[in-house]
Amino acid sequence: MSRFSKKAFFASLALMTFASQLMAAPLPLPGSSPAPLPKPALEDTQQPLPSWTVTRTFEQLGRATDTLLLGINSAEQVEFSVRRDRIASDARLQLEYTASPSLIPTISHLRVYLNDVLMGVLPIEKDQLGRKTTQQMALDPRLIADFNRVRLEFIGHYTDICEDPANNTLWVNISRASSITLQEQALSLKNDxxxxxxxxxxxxxxxxxxxxxxxxxxxxxxxxxxxxxxxxxxxxxxxxxxxxxxxxxxxxxxxxxxxxxxxxxxxxxxxxxxxxxxxxxxxxxxxxxxxxxxxxxxxxxxxxxxxxxxxxxxxxxxxxxxxxxxxxxxxxxxxIDKVEALQPRKPYDAPAWMRTDRPVRFAELITYPQQLQVSGLQPRPITLDINLPPDLFVWRNQGIPLRTQYRYTAPSANDDSRLNISLNDQFITSLALQRKNTSNLEELRLAVLSNDSANANDKLIVPSLKIGDRNRLRFDFNFASTVGSAQRDRCQTILPANTQAIIDEDSTIDLSGYHHYISMPDLKAFARSGFPFSRMADMSESIVVVPGSSTPTQVSTLLEAVAGISARTGYPAFGLRLSNDVDSAVKQDADVLLLGQMPEDMRDNPDLSLLLQRQRDMLVQPYSNAGIEQSARRGPSVDEHSQPATRVEVSAQAPIAAIMGMQSPHHNQRSIVALLGNDDADYALLRETLADTGKLNAVAGSVALIRSSGVYSQLVGDNYFVGNLPWWLLLWYQLSEHPVLLAVIAVISVLLSAFLLWRALSWAANRRLKDD
Missing domain, CATH: 3.30.379.10 (Chitobiase/beta-hexosaminidase domain 2-like)
Incomplete structure (x- = not known):
């Protein structure tokens, strides 16, 4: 999970924290004994409550890299939470940091806060300069609630006169290996x-x-x-x-x-x-x-x-x-007296996916309050996660309208302060932050097909070919400011202004009017988005085929596969159907998720490229795997590179499993995804792959072979298309793979138009001559 995803998670619990702090005991006054924390309704028990030690590093808490504190960016906070059915009886902070060798010792120090209460000060000693240092500090467990923040503030000095806060010698590096350790104790809740x-x-x-x-x-x-x-x-x-x-x-x-x-x-x-x-x-x-x-x-x-x-x-x-x-x-x-569905779900209405039938406000995409607001000369980036259906057809589109409105603190002069916008770590544009009109809402536009500069009164067009199923839109405010003096004999220090910036919640991104069309089989779409089963958020158009007699490991695989699809849609699979008759399942107008072995009558399918049996394993190899690298959105070309070239049969005892995609033999718009395995060891490999993000990212093509060494994917056989396009767009899309044929058709069309025009002009001339 990325740093910003975890920050979004922790910040989304801010309201819970507020409520918890209202219930927490007030801090003791000097000389008074601490008041006990209020307890939830507990059962009377004479047995000791279970307790254990939990240690989380800063990396586990969302800091994927080390944190650099500077003179003008001197504070950083780390969030952590405690389960509601637990309480912290002890807490410690272990801080690993490296201080700049240019700092003045002792008067340079770090302040540590827990939930905005000062816990202590860590002075930077002379022997610590330029060296990695590890220090521990006790945290007051009485302050720990459901959601908590540890804030680190750096106070650094490199000279005793005419000090410049922006000097590059003022820094301290906080290691991501720093950790917070809690002694957690279980609360015995009532059975409620x-x-x-x-x-x-x-x-x-x-x-x-x-x-x-x-x-x-x-x-x-x-x-x-x-x-x-x-x-x-x-x-x-x-x-x-x-x-x-x-x-x-x-x-x-x-x-x-x-x-x-x-x-x-x-x-x-x-x-x-x-x-x-x-x-x-x-x-x-x-x-x-x-x-x-x-x-x-x-x-x-x-x-x-x-x-x-x-x-x-x-x-x-x-x-x-x-x-x-x-x-x-x-x-x-x-x-339970009654459960009734009042309205059926519609395709592509998964709560975790962005709406594609109307413009969407940024307020609908944020995951925690103040996500669109930042402060400081070097503020954190503002990010928005945009999850889309994997079959959204954006081929050769001019762009996606992005109506961006923003406000910011006026810079002291028209300097190099800028707003940089990127999508999926690919730079889109940079906009100057001017001193005037900073309180007005502005609209932007980026010309995609030309080198014209952005116009501050138009709309921004996001290059559509960079859009995928998971996207991150990023806004970086960078403020330039003069905070010191360049004259040695005249000391003048200017404190940096408290600069703030915000992307307005009424900004919109519009993906309406796009069609749904994708080349299949595409196991990457299944691994990343649960497609095609996630097309209906409640899986009402899906059937899961399970073995007639299931083992505990097979049932676990079923539960985790379905839960993984719901995790990507954000909605439970209320419409899911189960069957142990694969013949009747594939005949229904539904997508089929198959667990177990491939049925006998489907093993002769020309698209079948893998067969796992207890006695013998068979694999059909293509000429190359280049087809897997092609975008499933564009569709792989079926040529000699994807046609089967060899067949390999192996007998072995070690576990092996596979994920395979193919077209339904009875419905052209339906797909079959098979999770193939023979015994519990094979299903253990499947469960491990479904739970591992890195291994899921390696699942692609039409077949993913899973062994203890990893995942091997390949694309074999013909592709098919799921979805619908207008006839004219479908014609252009199909002809795009055949440029010579397209050129011939264009020449024939021009000649035919010229011939018809010549005939029309000849007819008009002859008629005029007859009239004369």
């Missing part, structure tokens, strides 16, 4: 569903979600479907954190001690329930969909969520209610 999704998921936790699911042996399709719906909800909530769903049959997760705090979810019907629920007096049969929160029998601090019903339909209803109506739940046990 009002806290849901706690303790199963907490948005304050930046780590990967791990949530065990428990079934009776041989879970049915309906039970797996209900679990997939609930897993997709947690996947949509966990987002960039990722999620693991270990699966167990007939038993609860084992605990290391009675202080364990691992929650889990159990699915049970009246006729099919795990073995530990066999006691009908303790777990009576239900007459409606029911969710209940209980303690783990071997660990009182671990919670278990029971999802129960009379049958499989009740389980699906309960799972949907947890995802949709969690705010209505309260008490230890709740009965």
């Amino acid at each position: 569903l009002a806290f849901f999704p706690l303790p199963f998921f907490d948005p304050r936790n930046t780590g990967k979600l791990e949530l065990p699911f428990v079934f009776a042996a041989n879970p049915t399709l309906g039970e797996q479907q209900a679990a997939a719906i609930l897993a997709s909800y947690f996947g949509s909530q966990s987002n960039w954190r990722g999620a693991d769903f270990p699966v167990l049959f007939d038993t609860l997760p084992s605990v290391q001690s009675k202080e364990a705090t691992q929650p889990s979810i159990v699915f049970a019907t009246n006729d099919h329930r795990p073995a530990f629920m066999s006691d009908l007096e303790k777990f009576p049969a239900v007459t409606a969909p029911v969710v209940q929160l209980i303690d783990h029998p071997d660990a009182p601090y671990s919670k278990i969520l029971l999802v129960m019903g009379r049958n499989e339909d009740d389980l699906a209803t309960a799972a949907k209610a947890l995802a949709l109506g969690g705010n209505l739940l309260r008490g230890q046990k709740a009965t």
Whole structure:
């Protein structure tokens, strides 16, 4: 996760922090004893509460690189959070830094603040100049709330007279290996569903979600479907954190001690329930969909969520209610009366994707307050993440309108202060920040097809060929200022102004009017965006085919695959359908996600380039892999480079898995994506790949082969297209791959037009002669 994504996450919890600080105990006055922190409703227990030590480096907290504090950019803060069901009993800061060798020792120092309260001062000693130094400082745990900020301020001096704050000798480098260590203690919350999704998921936790699911042996399709719906909800909530769903049959997760705090979810019907629920007096049969929160029998601090019903339909209803109506739940046990969909989803309406049917205001794209506002002579960049459907067709488009409005503090003179705009780290334009008219809203325009300078009264056009499924729009305000004197005998120091800049929330970007058309198979679109299953945010046009008898690892693969798709759409898969009959599934007008082995009747498909069997593995090789490098948006050309050239068959015992994409044999606009494996070791490779961003980025083409050494992708066979284009645009798009044919058609068109024009003129001349 990038630095700015984590900053967005932490800043989005600012409102939660405010509420938490209102509940926190006031700071003690000098000479008084500290007031105890208020506690949530706790259960009475005589056992010691579990506690553990948690250490997070600055890199894990969003600082991907070292931080350089300067004389004019002297402060930086690091945010961290604490789960709502935990409290910090002790806290320490370990700071690794390197100070400039030109500093004056002792009077140069670092101030450390926790939540805007001074924790201490670290003087820079003589023996520390120019050397890496490690120092520890205690942080007051009474100040730690849900969301916290550690701020570092650098006060540096290099001379005792006529000091220039912008002098390049004033610096201290804060290492990203610096860390914050917390002694966290669990809070024993009551069994109250009002806290849901706690303790199963907490948005304050930046780590990967791990949530065990428990079934009776041989879970049915309906039970797996209900679990997939609930897993997709947690996947949509966990987002960039990722999620693991270990699966167990007939038993609860084992605990290391009675202080364990691992929650889990159990699915049970009246006729099919795990073995530990066999006691009908303790777990009576239900007459409606029911969710209940209980303690783990071997660990009182671990919670278990029971999802129960009379049958499989009740389980699906309960799972949907947890995802949709969690705010209505309260008490230890709740009965679900009704869950009804009032309006069906529409294609491409995923909450995590930007709207493409109208102009979108920047206010709809921000993830935390004040994201569009910065301050300082060297302010941080303003960034906006723009996620788009991967099949958005922007081929040979003139550009995407970007109406940008901004305000900034007036510079002291018309100097080199500028606003730089870039997209996906590719420079677009640079605009001068003038001294006049800084309080007005301005509109910009960048001429894409010429070298004209930007006009401050037009619209900015973002080069459309640089747009992908994940984009980052970046605005860099750079202020030039004179803050010192160049005369040695006349000392004059000017403090830099508190410069501020803002991109107005009413700025817009317009992607309306674009068509949806993509070359398939394209496993990169599946790996990065969950396409084509994410086309409908609720996966209502998707069918997942699972083996007739599933193992725990296979069920885990199902849950994590569906949760990964929902993480990319930001919406649970309420419309998901499960089947164990691949023949009937591929005949339906739906995209198919296949788990397991390739069916016998599909192995003769001419596009099939991979076959994994228990006895023998077969792989068809193309001439080269150049086709994979071509943009799936433009479509690979089918030539000798993508046609099969050789066939390799291997027998081996080590695990191997694959992800494969192909066209549905019954519907031209539908696709099949197969997650192929034979045993649990193969599925473990699939799960590892689905959870690893680096490995997912290597998935591309039509086949991705997964081994312990990594992912190997290739493109074999014919491509097909999904989506629709107007006939004239489709004609130009198809002819663009054949320039000679296009030239011949152009010549024929010119000759035919000339001939028709000559005939028309001849007819007009003959008619005029007859009239005379």
